[in-house]
Amino acid sequence: MKPSEWLSIRVVAPPPAWDAVATVLIDSGCAGVELREQPYSIVAYLPSTEKERLDEIEAQLHRLPEYDLPAVQRFEVQSVSEQNWHTAWRRYFRSRRFGERIRVQPSWSGYRPAPDEVVIRLDPGLAFGTGGHATTALCLELLERYLQPGMRVADMGTGTGILAIAAAKLGAREVIAVDDDELAVKIAQGNIERNGVADRVRAQVGDGFHALSGTFDLIVCNIISGFLIQSAPQVPPMLNAEGVYIVSGTSGRNWRGGVRRAIESAGLQLEEVRKRRTWVAAAFRKP
């Protein structure tokens, strides 16, 4: 898409409101959600074809105090100009460490890895997944814990490809990365090549678990609660015995309100839950 086909949305709000603001923006179809300081704000990009959603997005954001969250101080919408497009978001993506061994590094800055480090070099463009969001960070940590060398892995909702690349670099023998957004798959493919794992990671456009074939030793899925609940029965038949299902993308409220129950009712056993701010991630195992 060309820059002129996007609207930039800037929401000024204090950090306790960030997760909720980011959730509203992502669920409304925004891409490239990033957090900024001075002033504390969140910037995201909405395809201009979706501009009729703006009123609803603004209305949802103004309802945050009903959930005991701080009010949004400003909501601004601008068309995106050619000059600021390619570089604007780069300033906010920095090198970061996850778990014991994983480092996510912007592709345009140099870095000399420590001997045991697993380095993922990313150019995220407008796809979701730099590790800056708690749900991605939690999935990276759970992948580091549960991924065993030689596993066959699926990454449902791959975004930038960050989790698929992490899985390959942690030793997966084959990774299938799926996203229903063509732009994300293109960005993921670039990152897969950049990380030298194209022989083991295949990125493809597809809608949910129907896009996968065969069975897996580990499936990771960082997509919103509604998807996790509705797709839960499809997961166990796609897992090998003892296979692991890592999920995130859910708030504590939705986790308690249905995500955990849906996945357990589908036949998987809860192994571990991790929380960061209002977000939850969990690992389940097929008995």
Ligand SMILES: C[S@@+](CC[C@H](N)C(=O)[O-])C[C@H]1O[C@@H](n2cnc3c(N)ncnc32)[C@H](O)[C@@H]1O
């Ligand atoms: C929250 S992002 C996660 C990106 C990355 N895996 C991470 O953990 O940072 C969710 C991704 O799932 C994709 N997605 C949403 N619904 C989907 C569906 N039904 N099938 C495939 N992908 C989907 C979105 O396009 C988006 O790239």
